[in-house]
Amino acid sequence: MVASPTASPEPSVDREEQIAKIQLFAGLRAEALKLVAQVAIEESHAVGTVIFKHGDVGEKLYVIVEGRVRITREVQGMGEEALAIVGPGEVFGEMALLDDSVRSATARVHERAVLLAIHRDAFEDLLFVHKDLAYEVLWNVVRMLTRRLRETNDRFAMLSFANKF
DSSP: OOOOOEEESSOSSOHHHHHHTSGGGTTOOHHHHHHHHHHEEEEEEOTTOEEEOTTOBOOEEEEEEEEEEEEEEEETTTEEEEEEEEOTTOEESHHHHHHOOBOSSEEEEEEEEEEEEEEHHHHHHHHHHOHHHHHHHHHHHHHHHHHHHHHHHHHHHHHHHHHTO
């Protein structure tokens, strides 16, 4: 069961400062950070809370302000396999927003978490209206996904090497 977050319409700390520390929004101008902050909603989640499950429709991307979230996938015959544990300043759940597919994994709170959630519609509207912001965010997404792909390649290389012995 996916639990409901405790949402806070008013930020507990300055959202623009929080957003400026996040890789996805790194290097954005102050005006752009303000626009993103206006569409972000703060959520608090207890340990063990399922933010979303594999196969769910992706409606939000999440930015971790505090705490950690474990990204997992069920592997037949093996159980739950941790793909990543993400912490402050990191983004998760963005893939479903970028390609309109269902969630590719499950996200569960590993340590009590404060998140900024950005809904798909608000994000798309923001990028549609502000083309310069869209361009900057696009390049940050490319850099983030490239980094993740390199990490995955390194992980597979290590697994391949370990299987030889």
